[in-house]
Amino acid sequence: MMWFLTCVAALIGGYFIYGAFVEKVFGIKEHRKTPAHTKTDGVDFVPMSTKRVYLVQLLNIAGVGPIFGPIMGALYGPAAMLWIVVGCIFAGAVHDYFSGMLSIRNGGASVPSITGRYLGNGAKHFMNLFAIVLLLLVGVVFVSAPADMITNLINDQTSLSVNVTTMVVLIFGYYILATIVPVDKIIGRFYPLFGALLIFMSVGLMAAIAFSSEHTVMGDFKVSEMFTNLNPNDMPLWPALFITIACGAISGFHATQSPLMARCMHNEKNGRFVFYGAMIGEGVIALIWCAIALSFFGSLESLSEAVKNGGPGNVVYSASFGLLGTFGGILAFLGVVILPITSGDTAFRSSRLILAEYFNVEQKTLRNRLLMAIPLFVLGGILTQVDFGIIWRYFGFANQTTAVMMLWTASAYLLRHNKLHWITTIPAIFMTTVCVTFILNNNTLGFGLPMQISTIVGIVFSLFVTGYVIKISKGKGDTDFADEEEIKATSETA
Template sequence: MITLILSIIVLILGYYIYGSILEKVFGVQASQQTPAHRLADGVDFVVLPTWKIFLIQFLNIAGLGPIFGAIAGAMYGPAAFLWIVLGSIFAGIVHDYFSGMLSLRHDGKSISEVVGIYMGDGAQLVMRAFTILLLIFVGTVFLVGPAKIIDGMTGSIFGLWGWVGIILVYYILSTLLPIDKFISKLYPIFGIAMLLMAIGLIGALFLGDYHIPELTLSNMRNMTANPEATPLFPMLFVTIACGAVSGFHSTQSPLMARCMGNERSGKVIFSGTMITEGVVALIWAAVSMTFFGSVEGLNTTMAANNNNAAWAANEISVNMLGPFGGILALLGIVAAPITSGDTAFRSARLILADIFKLSQKNLLQRLWISIPLFVIAFGLTQIDFAIIWRYFSWSNQTLATIVLWTITIYLSTQGTSYWVSLVPSVFMTMVCSSYILIAPEGFHIAHTPAYIISFTFTILATIFFFWIRFKQQKANSAPIEIMQEEQQE
């Protein structure tokens, strides 16, 4: 219990202290007119209240991540607490705050366009393809996943594909309609429900007869059933993504950047939602380690149920919160992923509109861009869900790594404290490169050579950054040297 309480306190302090440091590093200009005012179109660029943007952003980035990811991450033991706290503060809010604010400063541009500005045309092309692919993966995962859960809860009234069709219709509407007519009306309700579910669970933990494992030196290890097959590094750092750092967040931030009325609200909207998600992930990790008796009990139960995190989340909610918990489970476990899936498609539409410079005021233009996205996503539903989920996880963290390096280059060009993003950039480069080398869906090579290769790649990436920084400094100093020579003459 002490570890959980201290972890939540540290996260809150991280928001106030480190969040303020990041805000100072960025240099907020409260008087500067935002894109929501300058480019208002009544569809995507619409000024919304800060509290409403907060709840929308929270639901956008949350989805199943802080629930399913935390349950799976809890199988590693209390080490999950450490990653959630440190990841959320020193990687998560850095990634979310700067990606959102950079989009805000660049007319609400999509993250792929922002990457292109600071990393060049080649990186922009790669990011455009990579981001759209990731968003389609997200849309597909959050199309089939919720459909399976609802189908099980309703006794197959409409069948799996019937629910897929119903959810797809909802996705089409939420992708095409103005943000203040549909999303801004529903999301705050679902966001509050998800928060209430987390509050209810932590209340049940405190009031019930539960023993939450403490983080100690002896249990700061891999506690999964097969540590050799699932090494703590890098697997834990990809398993818990949305509760620590997630590239998907940077695809959602531009949606909210287009609705902000003032730069000052960026800390609340971007850093605040990331820390809130971290708290939710902490609660679910703690509950998962406790509800099934122990970490070992969690591993045994999950293995007996095909590692079905949806089943585990539903069992925990209903048993710990009663009938009311069942309703919250339906909202949190079903509505949350659906409301991440729809904004994934909306983000993909905006990225394509940015690429082809198409106005989105006309409904027909929005429709023509969106149709191919839904066709591709529906085609991907025919592939094994587990395969799609694994590739989504790695793609998600790789995107986060690219965005962190972009932020580092931006801060370097501004002559400010680039180390706040350099450290997580280096760490996540090591995580993603070693994961793709070790994981079954990757190259599946032995751990030692994989770590050596990934460490070498990380060192080269870091050297490449400092080489870029050296070129920037040389280019910036050149005009000064010329002026000095002219003055001497």
Template sequence: MVSFVICLAILLIGYFTYGKVVDNTFGPDDRETPAVRINDGVDYVVMPQWKLFLVQLLNIAGLGPIFGAMQGALWGPIVFLWITFGTIFAGGVHDYFSGMISERNDGGSIAEVTGKYLGHAMQNVMRVFSVVLLIMVGTVFAVGPAGLIVTLCKNFGATGFLATTLFWLVLILIYYFIATFISIDKIIGKIYPVFGICLVIMAIGVIIGIYTNPEFTIPEIWTHLYNMHPSATPIWSFMFITVACGAISGFHSTQSPLMARCMKSEKQGHFVFYGAMVAEGIIALIWAAAGCALYEVTGGLNTGLAAALAEGQSAAIYDVCSRTMGGIGTALAMIGVVVCPITSGDTAFRSARLTLADWFKIDQGSYVNRLKLCIPVLGVGAVLGIGNALGYIDYTVIWRYFSWTNQTLAMIVLWAASMFLFVEKKNFWITAVPATFMSAVSSTYFILAPECLGGLVNGKTADGATVYNTAVAYPIGIIFAIALLVIFLMATKRHSAKAQA
């Protein structure tokens, strides 16, 4: 259990040390913020700092740092390292700059901000990329909570129509429509603090349950520094894609502009953006620890956890809660786990609306204009979600594509932040290094993953097991990352030459 405590301490120290380095690199000042200057009573609304933090945390802390971290635990406690250092040096940096650069650009959506620093072509790519990702996220975070509610109801003996996934899915989508349509401070700003309490209780309850039960032991990194995945899936780059929201997630860059439109001062950025990411890293660390501690290990492999995850995310999360807490604690924890993804799903659809509004220059002060965007956005989400509930669309496929697009978006945003820092004559390496790293992660995964090019480059054993062609994928991923870094450095030179001309 020492490994867990050390990683937890590093996360907390990282917030106060490296987080301040990131904040000082950006250089927040006393200029008037978009929330004050534009204030439209709908999307630009001043909110207090504590509420900004909770809303940002709940925006980004969906099923990713919970179920994603448990999936990451299949590789063993080595996942603690990715969660810890990924949060400090990549995720926190990504979230901070995506929020603060948006704040400097009138709270613009991430697609518009990226286009300003990476060009019009990339702007159009990001517009499409962002909307697709956000609708996928909204769908995932509607289907997931519906399944969790059904699992909870069944375990408490409920039957009938009220316990069906379809009913709860429709109910959640109705809430999403309302939250997407009305002013951000009317529902999101009022109920998120309550949801935040549930989330904190859930996290504290799980880790206390692990530490107080002699049957559970969190394995140490130094005694399990090998691949414990039962399917021998490579650590690089599958683990880095699987554990996204608990380390670095491109989805967060679509959420940060929501709070950039509600900040009273730029100096709130360190606590709101970097701080929320560290808090999410802690949540992911707890759930990864649960995945490593609660389940049987056979032959050095996490077979017990794999079996639990095979039952579905709803059953796996409920199993952790019931085994670590039981009784009232289980009910409270499950409420937290249910509302957690819902609070990301509603803002995902809201971000999709705002991205489309920025793209087509549609004023959102009008009820009619908001309806023009809410109806198609929620309509697509409803089709995907109901299709999954009826068995026509595979939820796991949606999740896999979400994972890759998520990290690719993070890569692009980090490159945009690097160009911003260069233009501002500041240390761009603080974002260029994680941008290069994530470029290697995304490209390697794209080659190896079965939903991407894996079917073409990987092989099969006689019993059907996948043989990953890492000899091809790893060098290509490294070359691709280096190529993007070279392209970026050449772009900075061209920019300098134009400035001097």
């Protein structure tokens, strides 16, 4: 229990200490109007209260990733929780902060446009393609996962019998609606209620296992095992752990979601609470599910067996009903189901906006929104026919690669403004090494090269990218898009 509480305390401390430092390095400008006010359109650019924006951001980014990922990561032992804490504070929350704040500074732009501004058109085209692929994978994952979970819940707890296809169609129907209506009509209105359900799920499950006479939080692990790979399936900790636990530590998907709330935020001073803080909140959720996975089943072998018999969804179902009974279990389970649904709809919404920016199609009219959205849903529907396990593996790699691109973009921004770029460059180097090593070594998705060779190539490539970004950015000088808009407005007035 002490290990878990220490990890939670570290996350909270990270928000107040390192989060404040990151904010200072970035340099907020409280006097400047945000895109929510300068570009208000009643659809995507809509001012909302800070508390509401925070809850929407948290639910946008917290899909099944901070639950399924930590459950799978728990198979490596308590070391998984260490990565959640360190990754969240120094990589994930920093990544989310810059993805949101750079969007604000660039008129509410999506991540490909931001990347293109600071890393060039080649990077922009790469990110456009990669972001759309990632968001489609996210949308499919966040359709299939909740559809399976809801179907199992209904069939097990009622006399009804439904099939997964029916639930997929219903969830897709909701996604289409949420993608095209104004952001404050569904997302801004109902997400705070979903947030209350999420809080109940997290606090309720942790309290139940803490006071349970049958389960010991974190099991019987020794201090010497805290940093040891205990995976019963003999899966290598490096680099797989850092791909497996994505959303609870660092996730490129968040870079596609932060601009949604950047278009709704009143003031730059709220950025640390909304962007950095939401990632810390997701980190706490990830810690809770990692602790439950390490504690509820008694051993890593039993956890592994539960995963084999029904995936991480089976772990969620067993823990929810085993700890809270039928009524509490249903509420907790629904709290988990809400997460992917509230991320799936915004994944498709982000896809629509990225395509609209790329083809320069305004989105105030319903016809244009449908024009961008319908092809995405057709592709998403086709991808739901692919095996979930395959989709999830590709999602993990695409997710972390997108995070790498966003971190390098932030480094280029800081270099251009002569600010401390190492706060983003160091995590960018680490995650670049992780992604390159993973794709070179992995037999299923990559090239199956030996681990030592893969790691060396990953390190060398990361150092090369570091030198390249520094070379094209340092001393170049730059003004923010918002600065340029102010200068233009002033000259027109004069």
